[in-house]
Amino acid sequence: MKSKKTISGFSKLSKIDKIKWIVKHFFTEPDVVMHELKSYWLADDEQQRVLDGFSENTISNYYMPYGVAPNFVINGQTYCVPMVIEESSVVAAASAAAKFWMDKGGFKAEVIDTQKVGQVHFSWNGDFQKLKSVFEELENALREETTHITANMQKRGGGILNIELIDYTAAEEDYYQLKATFETCDSMGANFINSVLEQFGRTLTSFVATHSVFNDSERDLTVIMAILSNYTPDCLVRVWVECPIEKLGNFPEGMDAKTFAEKFCKAVQIAQIDPYRATTHNKGIFNGIDSLVLATANDFRAIEACGHTYAARDGQYRSLSNCSVENGRFKFWMDLPLAVGTVGGLTKLHPIAKRSLELLGNPSAKELMGIIAVVGLAQNFSALRSLITTGIQKGHMKMHLLNILNHLNATDAQVEKVVTHFEDKLVSFTAVREYLATISTSEKMTIS
Amino acid sequence: MKSKKTISGFSKLSKIDKIKWIVKHFFTEPDVVMHELKSYWLADDEQQRVLDGFSENTISNYYMPYGVAPNFVINGQTYCVPMVIEESSVVAAASAAAKFWMDKGGFKAEVIDTQKVGQVHFSWNGDFQKLKSVFEELENALREETTHITANMQKRGGGILNIELIDYTAAEEDYYQLKATFETCDSMGANFINSVLEQFGRTLTSFVATHSVFNDSERDLTVIMAILSNYTPDCLVRVWVECPIEKLGNFPEGMDAKTFAEKFCKAVQIAQIDPYRATTHNKGIFNGIDSLVLATANDFRAIEACGHTYAARDGQYRSLSNCSVENGRFKFWMDLPLAVGTVGGLTKLHPIAKRSLELLGNPSAKELMGIIAVVGLAQNFSALRSLITTGIQKGHMKMHLLNILNHLNATDAQVEKVVTHFEDKLVSFTAVREYLATISTSEKMTIS
Numbered sequence: 001m002k003s004k005k006t007i008s009g010f011s012k013l014s015k016i017d018k019i020k021w022i023v024k025h026f027f028t029e030p031d032v033v034m035h036e037l038k039s040y041w042l043a044d045d046e047q048q049r050v051l052d053g054f055s056e057n058t059i060s061n062y063y064m065p066y067g068v069a070p071n072f073v074i075n076g077q078t079y080c081v082p083m084v085i086e087e088s089s090v091v092a093a094a095s096a097a098a099k100f101w102m103d104k105g106g107f108k109a110e111v112i113d114t115q116k117v118g119q120v121h122f123s124w125n126g127d128f129q130k131l132k133s134v135f136e137e138l139e140n141a142l143r144e145e146t147t148h149i150t151a152n153m154q155k156r157g158g159g160i161l162n163i164e165l166i167d168y169t170a171a172e173e174d175y176y177q178l179k180a181t182f183e184t185c186d187s188m189g190a191n192f193i194n195s196v197l198e199q200f201g202r203t204l205t206s207f208v209a210t211h212s213v214f215n216d217s218e219r220d221l222t223v224i225m226a227i228l229s230n231y232t233p234d235c236l237v238r239v240w241v242e243c244p245i246e247k248l249g250n251f252p253e254g255m256d257a258k259t260f261a262e263k264f265c266k267a268v269q270i271a272q273i274d275p276y277r278a279t280t281h282n283k284g285i286f287n288g289i290d291s292l293v294l295a296t297a298n299d300f301r302a303i304e305a306c307g308h309t310y311a312a313r314d315g316q317y318r319s320l321s322n323c324s325v326e327n328g329r330f331k332f333w334m335d336l337p338l339a340v341g342t343v344g345g346l347t348k349l350h351p352i353a354k355r356s357l358e359l360l361g362n363p364s365a366k367e368l369m370g371i372i373a374v375v376g377l378a379q380n381f382s383a384l385r386s387l388i389t390t391g392i393q394k395g396h397m398k399m400h401l402l403n404i405l406n407h408l409n410a411t412d413a414q415v416e417k418v419v420t421h422f423e424d425k426l427v428s429f430t431a432v433r434e435y436l437a438t439i440s441t442s443e444k445m446t447i448s
Numbered sequence: 449m450k451s452k453k454t455i456s457g458f459s460k461l462s463k464i465d466k467i468k469w470i471v472k473h474f475f476t477e478p479d480v481v482m483h484e485l486k487s488y489w490l491a492d493d494e495q496q497r498v499l500d501g502f503s504e505n506t507i508s509n510y511y512m513p514y515g516v517a518p519n520f521v522i523n524g525q526t527y528c529v530p531m532v533i534e535e536s537s538v539v540a541a542a543s544a545a546a547k548f549w550m551d552k553g554g555f556k557a558e559v560i561d562t563q564k565v566g567q568v569h570f571s572w573n574g575d576f577q578k579l580k581s582v583f584e585e586l587e588n589a590l591r592e593e594t595t596h597i598t599a600n601m602q603k604r605g606g607g608i609l610n611i612e613l614i615d616y617t618a619a620e621e622d623y624y625q626l627k628a629t630f631e632t633c634d635s636m637g638a639n640f641i642n643s644v645l646e647q648f649g650r651t652l653t654s655f656v657a658t659h660s661v662f663n664d665s666e667r668d669l670t671v672i673m674a675i676l677s678n679y680t681p682d683c684l685v686r687v688w689v690e691c692p693i694e695k696l697g698n699f700p701e702g703m704d705a706k707t708f709a710e711k712f713c714k715a716v717q718i719a720q721i722d723p724y725r726a727t728t729h730n731k732g733i734f735n736g737i738d739s740l741v742l743a744t745a746n747d748f749r750a751i752e753a754c755g756h757t758y759a760a761r762d763g764q765y766r767s768l769s770n771c772s773v774e775n776g777r778f779k780f781w782m783d784l785p786l787a788v789g790t791v792g793g794l795t796k797l798h799p800i801a802k803r804s805l806e807l808l809g810n811p812s813a814k815e816l817m818g819i820i821a822v823v824g825l826a827q828n829f830s831a832l833r834s835l836i837t838t839g840i841q842k843g844h845m846k847m848h849l850l851n852i853l854n855h856l857n858a859t860d861a862q863v864e865k866v867v868t869h870f871e872d873k874l875v876s877f878t879a880v881r882e883y884l885a886t887i888s889t890s891e892k893m894t895i896s
Contacts, residue, residue, distance in 0.1 A: 005526035006519045006550060011543065022516060026528055026807050033803060039491065040800065042511070046857065053854045055513040055531075056539040062514040062532040062743065062800050063490070065503040068470060071454045078453035080474055083503075084510040086745060086794055091504040095459065102454060119725065121718050149874050171721045175714075179724070187876075191845060195874055198839045224715055225835035231727035266620075267672055270569050273619045275757055276627070277567065279679035283753035290749055295510065297534060301738055304749075305731035308756030308765075309723055315763040317756075346534055348877055349855050352488070352510050355481060359474050387673035391646045397639060399501075406501045407797050409494065426597050426643055428635075429796055 011057055019059050047351060054346060066295065066352065068359070069094040073106030074374050081375055082356040083291035088399040089392075090287045093382035094375055100382075104243040107377065109370025115161060115234040116339055118193040120178040120200045120226040126208070126218030128167055128176070134213050138204070139163050142178075145203045146196050153192055158183040160196065175224075178204065181234070186365040188298065188341030190228055197226035230302045231309050232339045237369040239377050240333035248330060252389045261330045263388045264323060268332075271319030278319050281380070282311055285320055285334070288379030292372050296360075297346035297353030303372075306337050321380050334377050338369045397427050404432045414439055459505055467507050495799060502794060514743065514800065516807070517542040521554030522822050529823055530804040531739035536847040537840075538735045541830035542823055552691040555825065557818025563609060563682040564787055566641045568626040568648045568674040574656070574666030576615055576624070582661050586652070587611050590626075593651045594644050601640055606631040608644065623672075626652060629682070634813040636746065636789030638676055645674035678750045679757050680787045685817040687825050688781035696778060700837045709778045711836045712771060716780075719767030726767050729828070730759055733768055733782070736827030740820050744808075745794035745801030751820075754785050769828050782825050786817045845875050852880045862887055 023030035201223040271281035471478035719729035
């Protein structure tokens with residue numbers, strides 16, 4: 001017997017019929033929820049149709065706050081950075097760091113390389129030396145049989161860079177790879193790379209099936225899968241800030257510049273040593289990074305996966321950022337792999353993402369790598385500055401409390417009372433609602 | 449000389465004045481952009497005020513498609529899972545995997561533990577043996593002086609679990625940690641943990657400054673920072689699917705169940721061996737995970753950072769999922785640390801997140817851990833199934849093409865022609881627009 005909550009052919013239902021089925025089976029107030037889900041649709045039908053098309057079984061829109069952090073000076077250029085984030089203090093932290101460094105030379109960014117990576121994973125029990133001996137011929141075939149895919153990318157200055165054959169049989173029986181690198185210019189390049197790799201798989205299979213160097217027992221090669229790698233350690237940008245220590249100025253609770261610089265470096269060093277701290281430290285960096293990645297409709301899962309793998313590249317998960325205090329200078333920097341695009345994908349299709357790129361002056365992919373990494377470094381700077389001076393809770397709790405009061409439609413007078421009451425108490429939704437109720441009751445009693 | 453593009457006091461401007469400044473300095477069509485940004489505001493002012501309050505410098509809303517994947521059977525319960533994702537094929541893949549496993553026993557989930565972690569990092573050059581000798585006393589003080597924060601959490605069954613003192617001086621001079629574990633019930637617990645830890649820092653400082661066991665040269669202890677760790681390897685859920693191999697059925701291109709099972713396992717094994725593949729493999733898992741994390745207003749940066757650190761825990765970055773084909777059974781599973789909440793944070797404040805939780809039957813945090821991890825495993829199953837059978841490009845490119853045609857308002861007749869034309873060509877926005885223009889021209893010529 002099937003549960004009433006399962007369904008066949010759901011994806012083929014109209015949007016409204018999808019909603020009807022959902023509210024009927026999963027909500028206690030079907031009509032209210034139906035109305036609510038529809039209320040989040042865009043007024044412009046065409047635009048809504050475009051958004052719906054990005055994904056499947058789309059029934060409404062999910063809203064995230066779209067904010068901006070002004071005053072980012074990067075390589076002498078000034079940017080106002082769009083940020084999509086649901087967590088409080090992130091935009092404030094980015095803005096504060098931008099302003100802090102604005103008159104200290106600003107941020108610097110330098111793209112080190114832009115290589116993307118793709119792999120054809122295959123099983124084969126033939127003689128590897130034979131395959132190696134005809135690799136030049138194979139490589140020519142791989143390049144020739146993908147010219148219909150690579151022609152346009154080559155016109156733009158990109159294409160296939162290197163193709164390599166890797167023997168992995170020491171780790172797994174019969175397992176080999178074709179590993180290729182690509183230049184994809186201003187696009188992230190996923191579709192391009194995957195199309196090339198799937199053709200590589202077909203070319204490789206027929207090459208081995210027909211080449212005279214192999215005997216008949218070697219002709220069957222199985223392509224396990226052909227797909228880009230999101231790990232792109234050579235699609236790398238370096239960002240940094242630096243200034244004479246005394247220029248850092250003074251900090252809360254009477255902390256002078258030298259003490260700040262040393263404590264700051266110690267905090268970064270701790271994130272180099274301890275994976276428990278490194279995870280949170282890098283999480284803060286990605287608070288900034290993902291905000292801008294989202295705002296430009298790039299893929300934050302790809303960026304996260306790549307960055308964290310990079311953080312673990314030497315065998316221990318470590319801080320992505322580094323700090324030094326030497327010869328009277330404070331320096332704070334980060335190398336980060338970032339595969340992003342400013343053309344292709346959804347960048348031009350999502351109406352707000354398009355505006356985000358315009359706000360940034362329609363940057364190239366390289367320029368965007370720099371801006372994204374800078375926002376991550378800025379975030380990290382502000383987070384550490386808070387942590388080593390006042391702590392983060394004071395600001396966080398105040399913001400959280402105001403969110404709750406906003407939601408509960410508290411009056412200005414109530415807000416004032418509640419904020420005072422919670423100065424030394426833990427803020428939670430229930431506690432605030434309950435305290436607000438006691439105020440409201442006493443107010444009513446006063447009136448009556 | 450300051451750039452005209454920098455500004456002081458931006459955060460204090462009204463929302464409309466913020467937008468005015470931005471459009472004036474960064475856009476070529478200020479009025480159009482102003483109108484557009486405002487058009488994305490919610491009709492309900494109160495609701496918009498709540499959303500604006502989540503972040504800072506908020507000027508508009510960023511829209512993500514809100515979709516659902518029905519037919520998820522987990523521990524015998526049926527769920528319709530809300531997913532917020534801008535990438536095509538993710539919701540389709542989740543739905544396909546849900547349906548595939550629905551009549552094969554469904555998914556299983558088991559929460560192994562729910563411990564959260566926090567640390568007080570400190571510098572001290574006293575005698576560590578002395579500190580150890582009075583640790584019981586210190587621990588009592590730490591617990592006592594945080595009772596005003598922990599009282600409510602204890603009523604709900606949570607609180608501080610263990611407190612440990614760690615000597616890190618072998619790695620960094622004078623560096624120690626208080627490392628504590630917490631049970632935070634249905635909340636993610638960040639605010640609770642951070643409030644406790646900041647008090648720990650104050651208690652620790654005065655304990656060392658006043659306790660008779662220390663001499664005066666040992667009284668100065670510097671708290672570097674006090675903050676939760678997003679790395680929570682003991683906040684862990686296990687999810688899995690399994691069935692007799694023959695029940696897997698047949699697959700595209702004539703692949704039988706046994707071949708499928710073996711090729712599938714090989715693909716998982718490759719992601720265990722090779723970090724380049726592991727990154728992409730796990731990225732696919734997080735496509736599913738983040739969709740639901742976003743839909744419930746949990747913090748996807750925290751979830752990502754934790755999961756990837758966990759993937760690198762043995763010194764090499766590896767696949768989070770595992771597969772076995774033994775004794776005629778196919779089994780596919782994953783252990784994943786997931787610190788999430790169903791109360792607190794934005795879960796009740798974001799209007800759509802609240803509905804997402806209702807759609808899931810208002811689960812506990814433990815139940816939500818299971819659902820989230822299952823969606824990740826489902827995603828991984830579908831991605832690997834595509835990769836080892838038909839490849840992923842066919843489906844991807846078709847969807848991408850339809851997105852572009854949607855955006856360009858192509859007629860049904862045009863869509864048909866363009867889809868046929870691009871069957872063997874690489875889809876890009878420019879290429880599609882250009883081809884569409886040639887069709888439109890020839891159509892006009894035919895008409896005239």
